[in-house]
Amino acid sequence: MHRRTPRLGRKTATLACAATLALMASACAGGDGGGGTGAGDAPDKKVTITFWHGWSAESETNAVKDLVAKFNVTHPNIKVKIVSNVTDDKITQGIRSGKGPDVVSSFTTDNVGQFCSSGSWTDLAPWLTQSNIDVNTTFPKPVLDYTQFQGKRCSLPLLADSYGLYYNKDMFAAAGITAPPRTLTELTEVSKKLNQLNGDGSFKVAGFVPTFHAYEFTPGHTLAQFGPTYQTPDGKSNLGKDPMVPQFLEWQKKFVESQGGLDKLEKFRSTFGQEFSAENPFQTGKIAMTMDGEWRTAMLKEQAPDLNYGTAPFPVPDDQVDKYGRSYLAGTVIGIGKGSHHQRAAWEFVKFVTTDTDALNSFAGAIHNVPSTNAALAASPLANDEHFKPFIDAFKHPASNTTPASPNGGKYQVTFQEFAYKWEAGQVSDPSKGLTELDHQIDTDAAQVK
Numbered sequence: 001m002h003r004r005t006p007r008l009g010r011k012t013a014t015l016a017c018a019a020t021l022a023l024m025a026s027a028c029a030g031g032d033g034g035g036g037t038g039a040g041d042a043p044d045k046k047v048t049i050t051f052w053h054g055w056s057a058e059s060e061t062n063a064v065k066d067l068v069a070k071f072n073v074t075h076p077n078i079k080v081k082i083v084s085n086v087t088d089d090k091i092t093q094g095i096r097s098g099k100g101p102d103v104v105s106s107f108t109t110d111n112v113g114q115f116c117s118s119g120s121w122t123d124l125a126p127w128l129t130q131s132n133i134d135v136n137t138t139f140p141k142p143v144l145d146y147t148q149f150q151g152k153r154c155s156l157p158l159l160a161d162s163y164g165l166y167y168n169k170d171m172f173a174a175a176g177i178t179a180p181p182r183t184l185t186e187l188t189e190v191s192k193k194l195n196q197l198n199g200d201g202s203f204k205v206a207g208f209v210p211t212f213h214a215y216e217f218t219p220g221h222t223l224a225q226f227g228p229t230y231q232t233p234d235g236k237s238n239l240g241k242d243p244m245v246p247q248f249l250e251w252q253k254k255f256v257e258s259q260g261g262l263d264k265l266e267k268f269r270s271t272f273g274q275e276f277s278a279e280n281p282f283q284t285g286k287i288a289m290t291m292d293g294e295w296r297t298a299m300l301k302e303q304a305p306d307l308n309y310g311t312a313p314f315p316v317p318d319d320q321v322d323k324y325g326r327s328y329l330a331g332t333v334i335g336i337g338k339g340s341h342h343q344r345a346a347w348e349f350v351k352f353v354t355t356d357t358d359a360l361n362s363f364a365g366a367i368h369n370v371p372s373t374n375a376a377l378a379a380s381p382l383a384n385d386e387h388f389k390p391f392i393d394a395f396k397h398p399a400s401n402t403t404p405a406s407p408n409g410g411k412y413q414v415t416f417q418e419f420a421y422k423w424e425a426g427q428v429s430d431p432s433k434g435l436t437e438l439d440h441q442i443d444t445d446a447a448q449v450k
Contacts, residue, residue, distance in 0.1 A: 043344065043348075044077050045077060045345075046077045046078075046079075047077070047078055047079070047342045047345045048078075048079040048080075048081055048342075049078060049079070049080055049081070049101075049102035049103060049340070049342050049345050049346050049349060050080075050081045050082075050083060050101040050102050050103070051068070051080050051081065051082050051083065051101060051102070051103040051104075051105070051349065052083045052086040052090075052091060052094070052100075052101040052103070052104050052105065053082070053083070053084060053086060053104075053105040054084075054085060054086055054087065054105065054106065054107050054332075055084060055085070055367070056084060056085040059366070059367075060366075060367055061082075061084050062366075063363055063366035063367050064082060064084070064363075065082065066362065066363075066366065067353055067359060067362075067363050068080045068082060070352075070356070070358075070359045070362070071349060071352045071353065071359070074352070075345075075348055075349070075352070078345045078348060078349065080103075080349060083101065086104075086105075088106055088107075088108050088111055091104055091106060092120065094337075095120045095337050095338060095339060096120075098339050099339075100120075100337040100338075100339050100340075101337050101340070102336065102337060102340040102341075102342055102343075102345070102346040102349075103334065103335075103336060103337070103340075103346045103349050103350055104121065104334070104335055104336070104337050105158060105332055105333065105334040106155075106332070106333050106334075107332055108333075108409070108410070109146040109147075109330045109331060109333055109402065109403075109405075110403060110405070110406075110409050110410030110413060111409040111410065112146060112147060112148070112149055112154070112155055112333055112405045113149040113150075113405030113406045113407050113408070113409060114407065114408065114409045114449075115149075115154055115155065115335065116148065116149035116150070116152045116153075116154040116155070116405070117149055117150070117152075117407045117449075119338055120337070120338055121154035121155060121335040121336065121337065121338065122154060122335065122336040122337070122338055122340070122343065123152055123153065123154055124153050124154060124155070124156065124335065124336070124347075124350070125152075125153055127347045127350075127351070128153070131347075131351055133351070133355065135153070135156075137374070138355060138373055138374065138375075139156075139157060139372065139373055139374065140372075140373075140374060140377070140395065140396065142160075142329045142395070142400055142401065142402055143157035143160055143329070143331065143372055145402060145404070146329075146330065146331070146333070146402050146404075146405065147333055148405070149405040149407075150235075154335050155333040155334060155335040156333065156334055156335070156350060156354040157331055157332070157333060157334075157354065157372035157373075158331070158332045158333065158334040158353060158354055158372065159331055159332050159360070159363065159364055159367065159369035159370065159371065159372050160329060160330070160331030160332075160369060160370040160371075160372045160395055161293045161294060161295070161329065161330050161331050161369060161370065162293065162294060162327040162328070162329050162370055162391045162392075162394040162395045162400065163216065163221055163224075163291055163292065163293050163314060163327045163328045163391075163394070164291070164292070164293075164294075164311050164312060164313055164314050164327060164390050164391055164394055165180055165181075165289060165290075165291060165311065165312045165313065165314045165315065166282055166289065166290050166291075166292050166296060166309055166310075166311055167180050167288065167289045167309060167310050167311075167312065168282070168285065168288045168289070168307070168308070168309055169308045169309055169310050170308045171194055171205070171285075171288040172194075172288070172310075175193045175194050176193075177190055177193060177194070180310065180312040181315045182313075182315055182316070182321065182324050183315050183316060183317070183318045183321055183324075184225075184251055184255075184315050184316065184317055184318060185318050186315060187208065187255075187289075187315040188254075188255050188258050190207060190208075190289070191206075191207030191208040191210075191255075191258075191259060191288075191289065192207060192258060192259065193207065194206075194207030194208075194288040194289070195207045195259065195260075201260075201264075202264070202267070202268065203260075203264070203265075203268040205285065205286060205287065205288060206259065206265070206268055206286070206287050206288070207259070207287070207288045207289060208259070208287065208288070208289045208290070209259075209265055209268070209269055209281075209287055209290075210252060210255040210256055210259065210265070211256060211262060211265050211266055211269060211424060212252075212417070212420050212421055212424055213266070213269065213421075214265075214269055215272075215275045215290070215291075215292075216275075216290070216291045216292050216293065217290075217291045218417065219413075219416055219417050219420040220328065220403050220413050220416070220417070221291065221328045222248070222252070222291070222314075222328075223244070223245070223248050224326070224327065224328035224329075224400070224401050224402070225314055225315070225316050225317065225320075225323075225326065225328075226244040226245075226247060226248045226316075226317055226320070227244060227320065227323065227326070227399060227401065228242055228244045228245060228248075228401070229242045229244070230242075230403060230404050230412075231404050231406075235406075235446075236439070236443055237412060237438070237439040237440075237442035237443050237446075238439070239416065239435050239438055239439055239442070240432070240435035240436040240438065240439045241439075245435060246431050246432065246435070247317070249420070249423055249431060251317070252420075252423075252424065253423070253424060256424060262424055262425065262426075268286075271286070272286065276299075277303075278303040278304070280299070280303075282296075282309075283299070283300060283303055283304040283307060284304075285307075291314055293391070294368065294369065294370055294388060294391035295367075295368050295369065297311070297368060297385070297387045297388050297391075298368035300387075309387075310386075310387070311386075311387050311388075311390045311391070312390055313325045313326070313327065313390055313393070313394055313397075314327065323399040325393060325394060325397045325399070326394065326397050326399040326400045326401070327391075327394035327395070327397065327400045328400070328401070328402065328403075329394075329395060329400050329401065329402045330402055330403075331369070331370070331372060332369070334350055334353065334354060335350065336350060354372070354373070355373060357373065357375045357376045357379055360372065360373060360376040361376050361379060361380055361381065361382075364376070364380065364382065365381060365382060368382075368388075370382075370391055370392055370395045377392060377395070377396060380392060406446055407446055407449050408445055408446055408448075408449045411442075411445050411446075412442040412445070412446070415438060415441055415442055415445070416438065416442075419434060419435075419438050422434075
């Protein structure tokens with residue numbers, strides 16, 4: 001099972017790291033360390049390296065141990081000391097103090113811009129060249145986008161995430177619905193058919209809860225279905241000029257209104273159990289459909305084995321039906337800390353865990369994430385799982401996208417998310433003016449850390 005508690009699934013927790021990282025930017029600045037004292041170590045020299053990662057559940061940490069054991073079969077001279085449950089704040093503090101890890105993994109793709117621009121993670125380009133690894137043929141394009149910043153590749157992908165629609169098949173059948181919705185209009189109509197009300201008009205079961213506080217239905221995850229352009233070619237915020245953004249906001253507001261309004265939906269949402277527990281509202285039958293990531297399939301198998309459900313791509317705007325199958329993508333990234341004294345050994349570990357097909361697929365199967373190389377995707381046993389296959393297909397879809405990196409991590413997403421909360425609460429009278437002001441604020445915040 002792959003719990004998302006420390007990961008970007010709960011975007012508010014993840015994005016909160018952005019401010020801390022931005023404040024530490026100057027402290028992390030420095031050389032890449034690519035030519036550090038360990039760079040010239042003999043390949044067979046016995047060394048111990050530290051590996052910090054964020055997984056915390058027993059099944060996850062055991063999967064990491066198995067991954068390290070596979071590495072040691074071909075690299076018996078390199079001992080890997082594993083440190084689990086590490087947050088991005090701890091990563092930054094460790095590197096800042098000079099007591100950071102040799103190899104470091106983060107769940108927060110939003111912070112790659114910070115890691116790369118500050119120099120806290122080593123530039124991997126020389127190591128990739130030395131190992132004759134062509135990233136463009138090894139990895140799918142979306143993961144290449146979120147593992148570099150302004151041409152500097154300080155990280156590589158280590159498993160990935162995609163999002164989709166989970167739906168209750170029994171509720172669909174009872175309502176006479178034969179297939180999952182493909183367009184956003186269909187999603188609205190199907191949701192209304194699936195609503196079940198109590199005598200006082202409150203929800204007994206909601207077809208879908210389209211408020212921005214509803215777990216994975218965040219602005220960043222959902223806007224991806226519209227194909228947004230967050231930034232101009234020179235890195236400036238583009239929310240005010242991209243026509244997809246107001247279209248997205250208007251659609252969300254109408255969807256909320258069609259389901260009874262924000263107050264009614266939020267009152268019902270307040271009755272939900274914790275997202276990463278057996279009381280998740282989709283698992284308990286409180287909602288008929290939900291947006292979620294591929295990891296939920298493992299949780300459902302363990303916590304709600306009798307639930308009759310299906311998965312499908314999340315719907316797209318009516319005028320973009322040709323893009324059906326796209327998804328918001330993110331994942332885990334891994335790199336070498338700038339202070340590592342054993343960079344050759346650290347690179348051997350990073351190279352193995354990010355490019356070895358068998359190791360990747362074993363790890364992906366254990367944690368229930370999407371494998372992150374083209375070869376691993378082609379050979380993935382998870383592609384034979386009817387519930388998991390839509391997430392692999394979404395990951396490979398050419399129109400799938402992610403939120404771009406920025407020099408201050410995910411700060412711009414925090415700013416956009418706060419705007420979206422005001423929007424759905426009816427506190428934005430002029431969205432065009434509001435988005436223009438939002439662009440100015442985002443650009444001002446980014447300029448302060450350059």
